[in-house]
Amino acid sequence: MAYILINTFSIFSSLLPALNEKNLPWIDVIHPIVVHFVIAMALGAVVFDFVGIIFKKPNLYEVSFLNLTVATIAIFIAIVFGQIEAGLSNPYGVSRDILNYHSTIGWSLAGVLSVITGWRYVSRQSNPQVLSKGFVFVDLILAALVCTQVxxxxxxxWIYGLHTVPVVQAVREGLL
Structure with missing residues (x-):
């Protein structure tokens, strides 16, 4: 039985692409590319809400809702690539703890964005021209979570160099 499992694993592992100099099976890290959409859309939603409130332009609430929708979809794509790339990153020292915090807050942020987007969808069905005070408070929490993640x-x-060529080389050579 063990022979079959080992043989099956070696067949599947031979089908996987080799890891490059950044310790990835693809050309470059994808998580930061996708996550920038989440950052831009989530913070954009908050900005549009506040600009809509300050200048009494309730049409901007619709723009905010669309930004939230895109951010909610994109965060799940970012999490998938983030989890894969985190597993291949070989974190060392304190970077392990930071990576764990980043992953935990990322999953939490996905839940928060989903709830906020759902709440916004339901509340705009009754009156899309009004934004509740509670939602403005939640906007501030969303902005704080996004900034923490960034x-x-x-x-x-930039500090621990995960998926950078010098750090990957150092880990492969046993220096870290």
């Missing part, structure tokens, strides 16, 4: 993601890349 900070943690920046630390992983």
């Amino acid at each position: 900070y943690l993601g920046d630390m992983l890349v």
Whole structure:
């Protein structure tokens, strides 16, 4: 039985592409590319809400809702690639903890975005020209979560160098 499992694993592993110098099976990291859509759309939604409130332009609430919808879809794509790339990143030292926080907040943010988008969808059915005060408070929480995620993601890349060629080489050579 063990022979069959080992043989099956070796067949499947031979079908997978080799990892490149960034320790990835594809050319470059995809997670940051997709996650920038989430950042732009989520923070854009907050900005459109506040601009709509300040300048009394309730049509901007519709733009905000569409941004939330795109952010909610994109965050799940970002999470899929983020989980794959995190598994291939070989984190070291404190970067393991930061990566765990980043992953946990990312999944939480997906839930928060889903709930917010659903709440916004339901509330705009009755009156799309009104934005509740509770939603404005939730906008601030959303912006804070997104900014926290950006900070943690920046630390992983710019301080700890995950998926950068020098760090991947150092890990492969056993220096880290």
